[in-house]
Amino acid sequence: MSTPALAIQLSDAEMRLLQALVYQECGMYFDARRTHFLQDRLQRRLRECRMDSFYNYYRLLISAEGKQELAQLLENLTVNETSFFRNKAQLDLFHKSILDDIIREKQAAGDHYLRIWSAGCSTGQEPYTVAMLVADALAYHQLRMPNPGATMWPKPLIPPPWKVEIPASDINYTVLRAGQEAIYNEHQMASVDYSYRLRYFDKVGERYAIKKTIDIIFCRNVMMYFDEAEQKRLVEKFHRCLRPGGYLLVGHAESLLGLTNKFTMVYRDSGTAYRSNEVPQ
Incomplete structure (x- = not known):
């Protein structure tokens, strides 16, 4: 197989076939407004696989031998833009209103288990941001309503009897691995202020790792x-x-x-x- 010299133009029928396969495998729907993006990502994979025929590539995707390539294609279709403390106005609403209300409700009900799902977590900045905000909120709640029997030193990030779980998921396995490593460069840390860096990160060379x-x-x-x-x-x-x-x-x-x-x-x-x-x- 040779590297295609020119971009392969898909017919309407071929595009519908690809749209249907992507939707079937991961639920992502690419309507007419996003077909250009889909075609662009397809061309990348064709070049990488050194294929010059959509038909041959499609046959590979639906074969048992093509599962890894199908995963690669789906990863290429995700946009992994993310950052710490992204969309500050929404996070302020979460931190100062929604989270405070939920903590009060659970405290009143004797339920000290908090579970928050970060769906589409990319390289982890969102769930780690949520974790920092939750830790801050629970510490503040503890100051207002101290539990004398729960005095511990050093103070844990999550004060007892609270337990917090933040499952994070993403369709892209590559970015999930980056999120598990939880090591970020200076550019990625730009939106994290000094106090958060000090409390929740360790400096490792020129990068920062979650404590x-x-x-x-x-x-x-x-x-x-x-x-x-x-x-x-x-x-x-x-x-x-x-x-x-x-x-x-x-x-x-x-x-x-x-x-x-x-x-x-x-x-x-x-x-x-x-x-x-x-x-x-």
Whole structure:
């Protein structure tokens, strides 16, 4: 197959076929106003696959062998523009009115579980923004209605007895992975003021990482199935996710010996665990 020298023009029937496939696979509908965008993204994939026929490309998409290419096409159809604290007026409404009302309602009902879904989260700036605003709102609520029995030090981001869950989803797996990594450059952090950076981010070289908040990770009898290189990558990721002084528990036949120097083994009554060498400040 050769790289097409000119853009392939789809017939109306071919365009309808592509529209139907995209709609069937992910629910995105491209009407007449957006067919130019759809055609542009299609041309990119044709060039990448070195195909010069829509018919051959379509056959690839609907074949068992073409599932990965279909996923690539669908990812190309998403617009992943996002930023921290985007649409400030709407976030102010959420933070100062909607969230305050919901917290009061739940407090009155004895329900301290808050769940917020970020649908179409892109590279994570929206759910992390929501998390920061929720943490601020709950801290302020705690100041107004203190719970003497819940005094803890250091103060947790989410004051007890509150529990918060913010599931985040996106059709684009590539941007989801970026959101899971939660590391952002200076340009991406432009809309995050100093106080938020200080409280919720760690400076890692020239970039910013969401602060580690996981206390304990269980990963037992999993690493034994990976080679040494993959084990090292996994342990490094666990270390980034754990809070300073957090614990990692692996299987009884597994060890971090030779994989990292960022954990210290804890041994007690025949039980073992690993503690991050970073001590809480």
